[in-house]
Amino acid sequence: MLELKNVRYTYPGTDQPILKNLNFEVADKRIGLIGANGSGKTTLFHLLIGLLNPDEGELLLHGQPVTTKETLRALRKEVGFLFQSSDDQLFSPTVIEDVAFGPLNLGFPPEEAREIAVKTLHNLGLTGFEERITHRLSGGEKKLVALATILSMQPKILLLDEPTNNLDPKTRSRLIDILKGLDQHQIIISHDWDFLSHTTTILYEIAHGHIHRCEEDHVHVHRHVHKAGDHPHHHQHSS
Amino acid sequence: MMDEHFASGNSQLHRRNPKVKIIVAIAFITVVAVTNNFTVATVALIAAVLLISFAHLAPGSVAKRLLAVNSFIVFLWLTLPLTYGGEQTIRFGSIALSQEGIHIATLITLKANAIILALIALLGTSTIAHLGHALDSLGLSKRLCFLLLFSYRYIFVIHNEYKKLSRALKIRCFVPATNIHTYRTYGYLFGMTLVRSWNRASRVHQAMLLRGFNGQLIPLDTKTINRNDYFFLATSLLLTFVLAILPLF
Ligand SMILES: Nc1ncnc2c1ncn2[C@@H]1O[C@H](COP(=O)(O)OP(=O)(O)OP(=O)(O)O)[C@@H](O)[C@H]1O
Numbered sequence: 001m002l003e004l005k006n007v008r009y010t011y012p013g014t015d016q017p018i019l020k021n022l023n024f025e026v027a028d029k030r031i032g033l034i035g036a037n038g039s040g041k042t043t044l045f046h047l048l049i050g051l052l053n054p055d056e057g058e059l060l061l062h063g064q065p066v067t068t069k070e071t072l073r074a075l076r077k078e079v080g081f082l083f084q085s086s087d088d089q090l091f092s093p094t095v096i097e098d099v100a101f102g103p104l105n106l107g108f109p110p111e112e113a114r115e116i117a118v119k120t121l122h123n124l125g126l127t128g129f130e131e132r133i134t135h136r137l138s139g140g141e142k143k144l145v146a147l148a149t150i151l152s153m154q155p156k157i158l159l160l161d162e163p164t165n166n167l168d169p170k171t172r173s174r175l176i177d178i179l180k181g182l183d184q185h186q187i188i189i190s191h192d193w194d195f196l197s198h199t200t201t202i203l204y205e206i207a208h209g210h211i212h213r214c215e216e217d218h219v220h221v222h223r224h225v226h227k228a229g230d231h232p233h234h235h236q237h238s239s
Numbered sequence: 240m241m242d243e244h245f246a247s248g249n250s251q252l253h254r255r256n257p258k259v260k261i262i263v264a265i266a267f268i269t270v271v272a273v274t275n276n277f278t279v280a281t282v283a284l285i286a287a288v289l290l291i292s293f294a295h296l297a298p299g300s301v302a303k304r305l306l307a308v309n310s311f312i313v314f315l316w317l318t319l320p321l322t323y324g325g326e327q328t329i330r331f332g333s334i335a336l337s338q339e340g341i342h343i344a345t346l347i348t349l350k351a352n353a354i355i356l357a358l359i360a361l362l363g364t365s366t367i368a369h370l371g372h373a374l375d376s377l378g379l380s381k382r383l384c385f386l387l388l389f390s391y392r393y394i395f396v397i398h399n400e401y402k403k404l405s406r407a408l409k410i411r412c413f414v415p416a417t418n419i420h421t422y423r424t425y426g427y428l429f430g431m432t433l434v435r436s437w438n439r440a441s442r443v444h445q446a447m448l449l450r451g452f453n454g455q456l457i458p459l460d461t462k463t464i465n466r467n468d469y470f471f472l473a474t475s476l477l478l479t480f481v482l483a484i485l486p487l488f
């Protein structure tokens with residue numbers, strides 16, 4: 001449904017492209033995306049949602065190139081993007097206003113927008129958060145509210161940029177449950193292998209400007225006990 | 240992020256329609272700003288104090304705002320009586336204080352405090368989104384509304400970035416002194432505050448665009464004008480008019 005075709009992207013003021021000859025299609029339901037810091041994962045998301053324009057190649061939604069303002073609007077209605085930093089995502093004074101912001105912009109009358117917002121918060125277990133001040137929430141609460149602001153627009157695809165950053169184990173497993181329960185297509189950037197093994201079925205890696213699909217057996221759960229075993233870690237003797 | 244703590248409340252003033260409050264504020268402030276009359280300024284200040292008492296705001300927060308305004312006015316008191324000149328003077332030994340200077344400083348103090356209190360009571364009690372919407376429906380150009388809303392919005396962003404950076408300086412034991420190191424550090428602090436605010440502002444703007452923002456902030460609860468609003472509008476405008484013609488009596 002969403003596809004990047006032969007895309008090359010170079011940040012202005014730099015001479016090396018971050019991504020080149022990139023082909024990527026959101027075909028599967030649960031896609032994990034890994035890659036070293038600075039490899040271009042966030043850049044790929046920005047290209048997928050039209051925040052950045054490729055030097056070459058094109059962005060297709062349902063096979064149609066996204067070029068005009070209208071197609072861009074349609075794209076952004078279908079695709080929700082959870083930022084790496086929730087502080088950049090929440091801008092209204094209260095939680096309810098922030099969650100209702102999207103529906104209001106989509107043309108829902110205020111009463112309906114409020115209803116949608118309340119329902120979305122309820123589904124995420126955030127009932128009672130409506131009148132809380134967004135900038136006084138904890139990091140984990142901010143992340144969940146940020147997710148609510150996106151889900152309230154009822155997108156079909158979710159782009160999640162390092163959603164487990166700064167989450168404690170409890171909130172993290174709550175997020176896993178939430179994501180598993182959602183019907184949307186999901187592409188998740190994460191350095192948290194265990195999280196990816198729970199939430200995704202297919203893994204892509206970005207390296208040296210290219211994206212490639214990882215081996216099927218790359219995603220696996222390893223159950224064993226050691227200190228901080230639930231944190232992302234590498235094994236000395238790899239399988 | 241957006242600090243609007245006066246806007247949350249349920250007093251009679253909070254419940255008034257923002258459009259009505261804007262009209263009253265404009266009328267009141269115009270009358271107070273142009274007057275040179277001592278009585279008008281005094282009555283205006285009393286009216287403003289009454290108005291703010293209707294808003295049930297935290298006295299401490301209001302006092303803090305007043306202090307900020309009056310710290311500028313202190314400079315007027317330090318300079319005007321000494322420099323204004325004029326015929327009548329009051330002598331304290333070798334110091335001559337201009338009576339006209341004192342008169343003008345008093346007038347400015349009364350007017351400034353009346354205006355700031357009225358602004359807090361009338362405009363502070365609505366959220367920025369509501370005020371923007373009200374200005375828009377009063378016929379102010381969309382671009383101007385947008386500009387107004389966002390300058391307000393980003394002042395807090397800039398202030399936050401500044402606070403973060405100066406905290407980073409403090410934990411590394413930075414002590415300002417009069418030397419090149421200090422000036423350079425302040426230069427960096429200033430520059431980085433601007434750069435980071437700019438970056439942050441553009442990320443927030445992106446977040447808004449992604450959620451379908453197209454230049455218009457839509458408030459969550461539409462405010463209709465009810466009978467109480469018309470009553471408030473009529474009474475306030477009448478009283479403001481009386482205030483304006485007070486010097487004729
Ligand atoms: N606005 C920009 N201008 C110039 N270069 C940039 C800009 N934004 C990112 N880059 C560079 O592009 C590269 C890819 O950045 P990107 O944010 O996509 O990485 P990432 O894979 O998301 O990394 P991380 O895991 O740290 O989030 C980095 O080397 C970064 O320095």
Ligand SMILES: [Mg+2]
Pocket residue numbers: 041042043084161
């Ligand atoms: Mg990133």
